[in-house]
Amino acid sequence: MQKTAESARYAIIGAGLSGAAAAWRLAQSGAEVIVLERDVPASAQGSSHGSARIFRYAYPDPFYVDFVVQAKRGWDELEAASGERLITPSGSLDFGVVRDPHGLARVLEREGIEHELLSRDDAAAQWSQLNFDSDVLWHPGAGVIDPESSVEAMVHLAKTAGAEVRLGWEAVSVRRASSGYLVTSSTGDTVHAEQVIVAAGGWLPTLLSGLELPEGFVNALPQFEVRQENAYHFPYRDPQDQGETPPGGATSWPTFIYKGQDIQTYSLPGGRDAQFRGQKIAEYNAGRIIPSARDQDGQLDPENRKRVVDFVERYTPGMVPEPYAETTCLFTNVPRDDMIIDRAEGITILSPCSGQGAKFAPLLGELVLDLVVDSRQTSERFRAAGQRFAEV
Template sequence: MGAYAVVGAGLTGAATAWQLARRGHEVTVLERSTPANAEGSSHGSARILRYGYADPFYVRLVADARAEWDELERRSGERLIDPTGSLDFGAARDPAALAAVFERVGVDHELLTAAEAAARWPGFAFEGGSGVLWHPAAGVIDAESAVAAMLRLARADGARVETGRPVTSIEWAGAGYRLLGPDGHAEEAERVVIAIGGWLPDLLGDLPLPAPFLAALPPLQVMQENAYHFPCREAGERVWPTFIHKESTILVYGLPGGRDAARTGGRSGIKVAEFNGGRPIRSAAAQNGGIDPANRARLVEHVRRTLPGLVPEPYAETTCLFTNTPTEDFVIDGVEGITVASPCSGHGAKFAPLLGRIIADSASGERAAPERFRVTV
């Protein structure tokens, strides 16, 4: 069994370390800060697990990922996904087309009229005519707890997790690689997996990868996104579904915020954000945590118009990072013992434990990643 270094301890890195360690590989995780820290893309308690893709490839991938999540919950003894169901609606969302894909793949769902949906979920203002798609298998992932669970399982299988260990360059060292930090500290491994999200643009030029491979990688656009927590108007135990609402000029998503949205007074909070509504930055190193006032105004107005069950005044707000490819497909490929993994574009969290398996397969040479995730040189 070879020795692996996994750079990054977010959802992707933690999942990869767990999958490699359980196969008997020697694994060292190098995390620049702490696992699932707030400067990355895997922090907090609220990420959507949904099946609502127009592409059957991703719908099937969600179904496969759900089986991996179930196994992770069994092995960890924790509930990492809260069941909520999910709604897709809006004039530009095409719920009927999504329902046709669900029918084809075998995902339980209902296609409702706006009036039928409003009777069930009075907190929403549904437009007439376009319909509303409901699928009950969706839920909310506790991302931070999932990272902790996967790292705990990886450690139980012998993995070593090193925090406060940024990697600034990688060089050849004998039959493997030497990973160097800014303080000169070095770690050696036969194979390397790079899973650092929005920090990837800064490291790519310092990887000993062939120029044709680097040139063929899709361009990565890091976005500093904004998210807001809005209070529910009514106290109580009603479970809000996750949702995707798409109009011609904006795509908004929302979900119960879990610990991130904790409030007093019996009212829960709903996390609402505009998909790719933030600002582009060079890399994660350029983030400043500042909320865009224009984005806040758009979301407040959107909540006022379409979510009457929420008070249109956010009581908390935060930023997070999306690392986008032009097609929104992931990148999982490598050469000469270095695997680059960027399950990105704002929709990778739901696939985490499955992606760990796919990346471990790719890094070990057991099986290539799906073709659309590979780099064509």
């Protein structure tokens, strides 16, 4: 017996940060929306789980600095609408010769973002828990995003505005129907939609072959590179640094990004992920490449762990160089460290890639709204065409 298809004007595949943001903005506009999530919102099998992501303004590219400024307005709106604090102030430090603090400072200066450029000695006087090997950029507007709470807030607001959410609903194909598209699940359930927004994160490579996209668009899509990253939590030496941030307060440690000749890392207070006991540190883009999120196994790389522990011993005297917790997470990369936000006929690919999407979440929902409702094109740099990894 054939199952009757549910229907909505817009079907969104995935309930991570980007899918939840799209659902919130579309439902907020009065559109009929259904969200199809293979697991649960902010699933541990995706890229939006846990309680700690970096919100920062420091980019070498003014385009992205302005993008953060726009996104912050959305975060302020989301916090006001949900009644929750979703970004905890921390401030952020950038150092290391490859990170180029002076170049970052010039961009922040042009864009009017509060910042301070410090010598190694001056920075060491303020942050004795860290060792510095270059001048240091400080910008106080940075913070720590709680992605899981943010997803839950946006999904709740979307549902309040009328959106439907289906959990445990794994989309495997999107095919043209007599009008619109038919989305089919792994169990044979179907949803009919006029338009489909694919926000599948690291699961996108698995789903791509099931999307009925125009051949030219498919040929223009970049290779999506999924990495299983390694992340570690190191305890603070000072007991006063431990404990949940009081309401209205800032974290005891800043976030920081280090890029040197031999290693590139990022770090932030771990929040609930670390029982508020320590700092999360990972080597940037150093995990093994896997075909898609379906192929993650959660196994840590011992060589990667050694490199990160060595970094902690050299640069973070305020931490005990023995991780008390460790985990894996997903990075989905595209060339130029950009994102893919592009539409082909009635299918939109929303892939905020390259380990940077969390900070833009509310803005991504606005861009999808503009793209699918008002047919406004996003920036050329987010288009599928022209983004390819260099041939080896």
